[in-house]
Amino acid sequence: MKSWKYIGLFFTVMIFSMRGIAQNDEVEAYVEKWKDVALNQMTLHGVPASITLAQGILESGYGKSKLAVRANNHFGIKCHGWKGAVFYQDDDRADECFRKYDSASKSYEDHSLFLTSRSRYDFLFELEVTDYKGWAKGLKKAGYATNPKYHKKLIALIDKYDLDELDEKGDIEWVARNEKNVKNEGSKMEATNKGDDDHKVYYNPNKTKYILARNTDTFYQIAEEFGLNIRQLNRWNDFPPTKDLLEKGDKVYIMRKRKKSASTDIRVQVEQEQPLWQISQEHGVQIATLMKLNDLSSPQTSLAKGEVVFLK
Numbered sequence: 001m002k003s004w005k006y007i008g009l010f011f012t013v014m015i016f017s018m019r020g021i022a023q024n025d026e027v028e029a030y031v032e033k034w035k036d037v038a039l040n041q042m043t044l045h046g047v048p049a050s051i052t053l054a055q056g057i058l059e060s061g062y063g064k065s066k067l068a069v070r071a072n073n074h075f076g077i078k079c080h081g082w083k084g085a086v087f088y089q090d091d092d093r094a095d096e097c098f099r100k101y102d103s104a105s106k107s108y109e110d111h112s113l114f115l116t117s118r119s120r121y122d123f124l125f126e127l128e129v130t131d132y133k134g135w136a137k138g139l140k141k142a143g144y145a146t147n148p149k150y151h152k153k154l155i156a157l158i159d160k161y162d163l164d165e166l167d168e169k170g171d172i173e174w175v176a177r178n179e180k181n182v183k184n185e186g187s188k189m190e191a192t193n194k195g196d197d198d199h200k201v202y203y204n205p206n207k208t209k210y211i212l213a214r215n216t217d218t219f220y221q222i223a224e225e226f227g228l229n230i231r232q233l234n235r236w237n238d239f240p241p242t243k244d245l246l247e248k249g250d251k252v253y254i255m256r257k258r259k260k261s262a263s264t265d266i267r268v269q270v271e272q273e274q275p276l277w278q279i280s281q282e283h284g285v286q287i288a289t290l291m292k293l294n295d296l297s298s299p300q301t302s303l304a305k306g307e308v309v310f311l312k
Contacts, residue, residue: 023062030062031161037108039166045112045232046125046256050132050163051139052111054154063104071100075111076145092146116232125235126288128259130167132158198225206258208284213246226254238277238287240300251281259289260312267310276301276309285311 031053038049038056059076060068067073071087079086079097087100101107115121120142127134133155140151147153158164199211199222211222223233236253246252261283268283277299280287287299293310303309 026064027057027062027157027161030057031163033063034104034108035166037105041108041112042129042167044255045116046129047112047115048129048132048135048164049166050158051135051154052108053161053163053166054132054136054157055111055139056108057157058153067098068104071098072104072107073098073101074104074107075114077107077110077114113229113232116235117229122235125256130164132164132167201254204284206261206284208253208257209255210251210253210284213248213250213252215248217246217252219246219252222252222254228254238280238299240275240277253281253284257284257286259286261285266312267308270303270305270307270309272305274303275299276303279303279309283311 034053034056035049038052041047041052042049056063056074059065060074063069063074067076067087067089071085073087076091077099078091079099082097082099085100087098088095089098090096091098099107099110101110115124121138124135124138124142127138136151136154136158139145139154140148144150199214201209201211203209213222219230219233222228223230233252233254236256238257239250257280268279270279276290276294276296277287279285280290280299290309290311291297291299291301293312
């Protein structure tokens with residue numbers, strides 16, 4: 001009889017092992033399918049690809065949950081004032097309202113906009129894009145999910161499937177894959193235009209996208225053109241509160257600036273009196289980084305001709 005028990009135990013272990021292997025394969029297939037979309041979102045909005053994918057895996061059951069299949073909702077985002085299509089299912093309470101999308105890729109985009117448009121997540125964007133553990137803990141702290149182990153689950157998924165590798169090389173790979181849509185122009189790369197009235201999109205050496213304002217431009221107009229909101233646009237740029245109007249030639253970033261310069265120069269010398277925020281805009285480096293590197297207390301600090309500013 002003991003031999004039969006051992007045989008039964010052996011087959012039970014084998015069945016669970018095979019289920020685990022099958023699940024791993026399905027998760028890896030999910031990552032392969034959606035990693036480019038997650039990388040794109042990281043480039044556009046500054047949300048780590050590893051975090052986006054881990055949340056997608058966890059929230060959607062790697063794309064197999066009822067909410068993902070029937071509503072294309074991969075992140076469990078509830079209605080919260082949503083004016084589009086909706087889907088109802090039981091969650092913390094019975095018959096709760098969830099957002100419904102035309103495609104899963106729109107769910108990925110809305111996930112990024114959800115994080116960038118709510119003030120309770122602002123502190124996350126002060127973290128390095130490679131700090132996935134900080135992001136995971138921050139999402140839990142900000143109340144993205146009620147599960148007390150939510151951050152641990154995200155970190156475990158990222159570690160198990162090496163998703164953090166995407167954060168390290170994502171921006172460079174994404175730009176390289178899209179170079180067929182980009183032409184070199186001096187030290188810049190100029191993206192192809194959508195139409196005659198659209199702004200040309202430039203990449204500075206940091207691989208950070210910006211446009212050059214025209215005399216008639218407004219922040220609202222630029223936000224509308226690129227599918228952003230004003231709050232998001234303001235966060236990515238460091239114009240002073242007193243600057244209500246754009247001037248021709250102003251650099252306006254349409255993605256998050258970097259925390260350090262990609263240039264070989266670690267510092268620059270100020271050629272004429274200039275406020276720190278202008279240097280931040282010129283070099284595509286976050287103003288908080290410049291303040292820390294140069295021991296400055298205010299973004300409005302004016303630098304005299306000849307002063308040195310460290311960029312990294």
